Amino acid sequence: MRVALAAITFTLLVASCSSSDSASDTTTTTEAPATTTTTTQAETTTTTAATTTTAAPTATTEAGSAQFALSMVGFGDSAMIVITNIGGGPGNLSGHWLCQRPAYFEIPAVELAPLEAVAIGAGGEVFSPPPGAKTLDEVAAVGNLDPGSGEIALYSSNTFGSSDAIVSYVEWGQSGHGRSSVAVGAGIWSEGSFVATDGSSASIIAVLLPAEDPQDWEIVSD
Secondary structure, three states: OOOOOOOOEOOOOEEEEOOEEEOOOOEOOOOOOEOOOEEEOOOEEEEOOOOOEOOOOOOOOOOOOOOEEEEEEEOHHHOEEEEEEOOOOOEEOOOOEEEEOOEEEEOOOOEEOOOOEEEEEOOOOOOOOOOOOEEOOOOOOOOOOOOOOEEEEEEOOOOOOOOOOEEEEEEEOOOOOOOHHHHHHHOOOOOOOOEOOOOOEEEEEEOOOOOOOHHHEEEEEO
């Protein structure tokens, strides 16, 4: 978006001109006549206009790009994975993958506006997506989402060993899961850390996005 203020120019031109002629009086005496003439030359003053130009300020806002992040993992009967677009522009999840090694799931095409989320069921008997989230008919076959221990990684491609392809990660219950080292190498997870869930945990919800540390996740119990 561009916002421009019109340039403002002021021009002022003032000119004044005046003239006067005064004829002398003539007096005749016994001497020779004398004539005196006085002429007053008009003064002309010209004021050149002062010109001021104000350049129009310009503001440009570039459209942002999409950034996808894991924002919720539900366990057990409510097994599901929620992904949120935390970027400044819309984006499509086509070509992205979910992974809980050694299981993988390719996410179908789904468009997410900024701050919009999609909930993907993961085989639980109850599917209760967060209010306002989009949903998919497909089930993410990434294995059992056990509240006691597990991981979920989100990739932008199927190069699962690449730290350039992993975009979001969380592990719970214990550290050292199959894709933990890839996330650590990408700088999106802390080595040796995990969300301290237990068997009674119903889900974990990100309280800060992107969630790159266990303290960024809140544990919700049954």
